[in-house]
Amino acid sequence: MSQSISRRDALMQLALLAGGSSTLAAGPTRAASEPPHLMPSDPTAVALGYHADATQVDPKQFTNYKPGETCSTCLQLKGDAGQPWRPCNLFPGKLVSANGWCRVWVKRP
Template sequence: MNNSRRTFLITSIGVASTIALSSRQAFADAPKVAESDPTAQALGYKEDATKVDKAKYPKYAAGQDCGNCSFYQGKPTDAYAPCPMFAGKQVASKGWCSAYNKKG
């Protein structure tokens, strides 16, 4: 491998790492979804899954929460993380909405 190719690869890896870290920080700074948010209301989002109206959302079952949903883009131990249902916003790990899909 010649020197210019090696330099290019090393620089590319550094830039990619910086972008990845910046993106993660941007997600960490994203606003949290409020239950009053129109999308949250449409999806029945509750920051605390134990407060879901089971009559209105019969699909809800105890133990379901954002932290174990396939859409949750964080670790189950993260208090908040991004969710594609709420573009650019974070949901509570202990939250729930009607788009819940058990992580496989």
């Protein structure tokens, strides 16, 4: 009897480990209520030249880009300063990277 309980306990621990490893493999998760991150492949993002990492912007392709410009200094960015992903007036329902950039960047006064 005690052997079957031990086996059951072992199987339960394996199941818990398997569940935990799949969570780890999926990477960090966002809070369920947090809007999704804007993907650079989003059609509107493509149209506006959005990059999640402003250092990856090609200044030959986006001639109005100046090094150092990021969403974190843009007039259109909302939300709390210091947060890595924040709402933007141009992309409702999505979060943009504070380190991102798009062609309509306007310096926050």
